[in-house]
Amino acid sequence: MRRLPPLLALLALLAACATPAPPKPAPLTDPAPAAIIAAIDAAAQEASGELLIQPLRDAHVEELRAQAQALQVQGQHAEAAAVLDRALQLDAADPAVLQDRAEAAIWLGDFDAAARYAQAAQQAGAQLGPLCRRSWATLQQLRLVAADAAGAEAAKARLDACTVGPPPRY
Numbered sequence: 001m002r003r004l005p006p007l008l009a010l011l012a013l014l015a016a017c018a019t020p021a022p023p024k025p026a027p028l029t030d031p032a033p034a035a036i037i038a039a040i041d042a043a044a045q046e047a048s049g050e051l052l053i054q055p056l057r058d059a060h061v062e063e064l065r066a067q068a069q070a071l072q073v074q075g076q077h078a079e080a081a082a083v084l085d086r087a088l089q090l091d092a093a094d095p096a097v098l099q100d101r102a103e104a105a106i107w108l109g110d111f112d113a114a115a116r117y118a119q120a121a122q123q124a125g126a127q128l129g130p131l132c133r134r135s136w137a138t139l140q141q142l143r144l145v146a147a148d149a150a151g152a153e154a155a156k157a158r159l160d161a162c163t164v165g166p167p168p169r170y
Contacts, residue, residue, distance in 0.1 A: 025147035033107045036141045040103065043137035043159060044130045051166045053126040061087045061094055068100060077107035095125030099134050106138070115142050132162035 029035070046052070064087035071080035081104040087097045102117035115138075122135035136159035143151035 027145045028147050028149060028152065029141060029144035031145045033109065036106050036138075036145070037103060039141050040134055040137045043140075044134040046130055047163050049165055050129065051164045052129050055126070057094070057096070058091055061091050061097060064090070065097060065100060068104070072104065072107070077104055080104050081108060093124045095121045095131055095135075098124060099131060099138070102135070102138050106142075111142050111145060115139060118142070128162050128164045133159050136162060 029039070064083050068080040068083040068087070071077075071083060081101065084097060084101040084104055087094070088101065091097065098117050098121035102114045102121060105111070105114035105117060118135045118138035122132065122139070125131050125135065136155050140152050140155035140159060143149075143155055
């Protein structure tokens with residue numbers, strides 16, 4: 001019993017030396033999923049006269065995407081994510097499915113997964129058009145939520161580069 005007071009003194013000393021974790025920086029945008037998705041939707045609007053690339057898609061994957069979109073509209077975000085996961089099992093490199101899955105992850109509040117899916121969508125897809133803008137807008141918004149102003153600015157520059165006009169006709 002004689003050792004108890006020195007042990008308590010040592011613990012008190014160690015507790016006094018502990019430094020608190022630095023405060024997490026405040027988001028630079030509204031971190032609500034609805035606000036993030038609205039910003040992504042606004043960035044992805046089709047530009048007038050824009051050059052668009054429409055790849056051929058697997059019919060079953062497209063059916064699953066449509067089913068997931070219907071579930072999203074109904075607010076069933078976890079179910080939509082599960083349907084999109086099934087679509088990714090059929091085609092793991094489909095950029096549209098990857099981007100849809102990123103947005104489903106945002107609705108679920110899983111911003112780390114959303115960033116991974118958006119990055120994969122950007123790498124797998126055409127480097128122009130609405131899908132390109134959706135991917136970069138997703139990454140921009142997620143960087144703003146993480147208070148990474150430099151990263152958000154870099155993503156914005158890449159987003160702006162996604163809009164390409166059609167080739168000139170002579």
